[in-house]
Amino acid sequence: MHPATLPDARLAELIRSSPKAELHVHIEGTLEPELSFALARRNGLTLPYADVPALRAAYAFDDLQSFLDLYYAGCEVLRTEQDFFDLAWAYFQRAAADHVVRVEPFFDPQSHTARGIGFEVFMPGLLRASRRARDELGISCGWILSFLRHLSQDDALRTLDAAAPWREHLVGVGLDSAELDNPPGRFQRVFAAARRAGLHVVAHAGEEGPPDYVREALDLLGVERIDHGVRASEDEALLERLARERVALTVCPLSNVRLRVFPAMHQHNLPLLLERGLRVTVNSDDPAYFGGYVNDNYLAVFQAHPRLGPRQAHELLRNSLEASFADAGEIRAWVARLDALWQAAAGAPA
């Protein structure tokens, strides 16, 4: 199915042009500095930065919290339906350039409702963008409502209630924000309610938090995928379980390096997770803040790890499609397209 070896440039081009799914991207994390300034101007707001380079220069993070402080402050410019449309449409166009055929973006309602911006403002904007992405770019989209774990379960329950009129437009719920001291177990009731409503469930776990948080997300929340999950490598029994149960991990290499989960890309454990038989996928998390979209993430990790080759690239791409919450028929068609492309590459002269 895959050529055993390929020159680096050919492999990079094959990765870039392959159909892929992006299963871990926060739509608020796709807000590029240029759009921040444009929206601030449109909404009569003044950003506390002189210009785009000054804002970009502020994107130097020590850890997850130092990033989240900027990320939530960045949301201030999102005020109107048109703002949310512009944000999401810019992302979908960028994703299409990376040959993303399926995306399951997170959105954080509580970072907007807390500012007085309701579902009736952001949902129509996000949905208008995803409909246009489907019609004009051929991108299939399933929105994931993500609860902020630094807030209470009651706040999350109110958010789930407020989302009820939009239920048919959601594919699932997730859990994000500051992980340390906010274990998944605090959100059991709201995740149970989401599951009863027929939603898929995922959670960030094992990004900065310990391997036990990954276990809690599986056992207490019933999640179907783990977002990040890289710290699972510290726990042998958990690694074996994740491999055995075929739990997908949505790994975000550039994010992990920028938030200092790993000191450098060549120290990232993605190759080890793959070797241990885990169902790893590659994603961008907050591409406007971490220096790259999904293809940049693939290429960064392949460049830093010579032991990753065509076999691993094909596996990661296929995992992304198969771990999505899209219809089985859609997934089959994308995997067939992926395999046909790789078959042709295997037959082509090097």
Ligand code: ADE
């Ligand atoms: N919200 C946006 N990006 C996040 C991340 N990497 N971890 C937790 N919460 C987030």
Ligand code: ZN
């Ligand atoms: Zn994330």
